[in-house]
Amino acid sequence: MNTSGSVYRQLKKALFTGKQKTWIYITGILWIAVIVQIGVNRLLIPKVSLLEAFVGTNTNVSSYELEMYASCGKGILSEEEKNAYIYYIAENIGLKIEQTPSVTINGEESEVVVEKTGKNADTSVKIVTLKQQDTEGTGNYHNYLLIRLKLYDNTESLLSYRKILEKTLKDLGAENIQTTMQLSSKYKGQLGMDSRNQITDDMIRSLGGKEAYAYREESLYTVYAYSGLLKEYVTTMGTKINIHIAIQYDEDTDSTIVYLGTPVINGGY
Secondary structure, three states: OOHHHHHHHHHHHHHHHHHHHHHHHHHHHHHHHHHHHHHHHHHHOOOOOHHHHHHOOOOOOOEEEEEEEEEEEEOOOOHHHHHHHHHHHHHHOOOOOOOOOEEEEEOOEEEEEEEEEOOOEEEEEEEEEEEEEOOOOOEEEEEEEEEEEEEOOOHHHHHHHHHHHHHHHHHOOOEEEEEEEEEEEEEEOOOOHHHHHHHHHHHHHHOOOEEEEEEEOOOOEEEEEEOOOOOOOEEEOOEEEOEEEEEEEEOOOOEEEEEEEEOOOOOOO
16 A cells, blocks of 8 residues: 555645635635625715706706717608607607608708707607618618707707617617717806816816816817716717817807817817
8 A cells, every 4th residue: 555645635735725725715705805896886976867967067958969879770751750769759748749840852962851940849850861871881871860959948858859769769670879968057247267177177177087188278179088977978189088178158148168078079169
């Protein structure tokens, strides 16, 4: 009987078991640390929306704009099919269509749109058909849905519209859904640079953002930042951007307008 071999095997088994226990212990500690960190992050990271960040600066939201864009397939759609898209979206957001959607044809491009302007909201639902080249280099017709909603009252419901429209577009089989949101507020008179900077920094801080680059001048005041709390973002100059703040003085009304958009402010300001 090889006694030394038997002892060696037992010692090796004991050492191996000891290493297993050590690694199990270390792994357990690491997992506990990860779980604790996740819990801390959930408790400490601010859970605020774009509107809450705006209101948190003691401003009154005067208007809210939501714009959504999506691809709704290739090929030529009949006017009835296009109207069906528009009526389905309008029904889901509670928009009453009182007139037949208008049709515009410009060569190989066409547009079917319904617009409604009211005291509390302006709404536009549009389907555009363009002839574009596919990746194979062949020409084909592509259809796109564009929805623009601007609210002047009852702004607490604005985030609900976004959820409704996202679900509606998915139900229609739309793809590549892109969203921009924008808020604006007016201050009486011309805000000084200190006030502008304070409002801007407070909003970025409320959204857990970090400034990317900025032009803080009276004639051109625009600031770009990024926050991991917001879903959409664009990349410019190799930097992620999803917070855009602009402040502009309007001499005609003697008021300063503050804009907050994500991922960027859409349109002129």
